Amino acid sequence: MGHPAAEEPCHDDACAACRGSSGAVVRFCLRAGHLVVVERRRGVVFVARHFGIPTASGRFGTVDGTIALDFDRPERSRIRMTIQTASLRTGADLVDGFIKGQTMLDVAHYPVASFVSQQVARTGERSLSITGQLTIRGASQPVTVIAVAESDPAGMRAGGTLPFHASASFSRAAFAIGREVNIVDDQVEIDIKGVISR
Template sequence: MATRSLLALLLSAVFATAASAEPTGSLRQGSSEVSFVAKRFGVPTSSGVFDHVDGVIALDFDHPERSRIRVTIETASLHTGAALVDGFVKGESMLDVGHHPTATFVSEHIARVDERSLVIRGRLTIRGTTQPVSVSAMAERDPAAIRPGEPLPFRATTGFSRTAFGIGRDVNVVDDQVDLAIRGEILR
C-alpha cells in the first residue's frame, strides 16, 4: 500500500510540473531528427542523421525558467549514407555504440531570446562523458497560437568538441568541432 501511495505522489508531482509549462509533450517519432556535420578546414566532409530520438519537453515561453527538456539519442541509429563511414563512426574509437548505446541532453537553464527563440544551456553526455553545451532553439510557429493537440515544430543548433568527449582522439581527417542540427515537433 505504501508503494502505491508513493507512486501516486510521484505521478501527481510529474503531472503538476508538466501542467505548469506549456506546451508540454514528447518528440514525435518520425518527425524529429538529430543530424551532424563534421568539417575539415571548415569544409563539410562528413554528415549523418540519428534516426531514433526520444524526449520529453515542457516549455513555458512566458516563464522559461520553469521549462525542462530531456532528449535521448540511440547512437546506433546513425546513418551517413555510406556503410564504411557508418561502421567507423559507430566504432570503438568514435561513438563506441557497443558500450555507449545512447547520448543524452538534459537542460539546466532556459532563457527566452524573443517571441519564438530560446537559448538552452544543459549537459550533453556522449560516450559516458558529460559536458556543458548551449543550444539555440527556435519555434517555427508562434507558441502562443498553438492549441491543444497541435504540434509545435522547432529547429535548434549546437556544437561540441570531439576531444572533450573522447571521440576519435587520433582521428585527424575531420576538425575537432562537430555541429549538430535538431529539428522536430513537440506534441502536446
C-alpha cells in the same frame, strides 16, 4: 485519466494529444497544453565539417525522452533525451562503421548518449537558450542548445501548431572522440526539428 502536474511527463496512452504523436520520436504532454513532437523522419541530425565544409552527416534514428518548450514561462522548459548511438545512419556503411567504431563513438562500450537540461532562458521573441549536460562516451560536458520557433509563439492558439528547430555544437576532443582523426573539424553540429502543439 487526467494529466500529471505540469512539470511531469505524460505517459497516458489514452491521452488524445499523445495519441496524435504516435509518429514522433519524443513526446511531452503538459496539462497546461504544450505537446512537443520531434519528427521521426529526421530524428537527431549531426553534421561534421572540414575547414568549414560539410564532409559527413547522418542521423540517430532511436531517440527517447522528453522535451517541453514553454516560451511564456521558459523556466518550465526542459529537455531530457537519450540517444542510442548504434542507431546512427549516414547512408554509407563504411562511414557508419568508422563513426561507431572504438576510436569514435565506441558504441559497443557506450551504447547511449544523453542530454539533460539544467537552465533555460528566453533570448528573443522566438528563441530559447537551454544549457545542460551532454554525455557521450561516459564523459559529461556543458552544452547550450538554441531552440528557435519558426513563427511568433505569442500568436499560437489552442489547437494550433508551432514548428521549431533546435541546434547545438560540441567539441570532439572534450569527449575523446577521434583524437587522432584530422579529416573533420573538432566541432560537431547537432540539429533537431519538431512541432509544438497546444
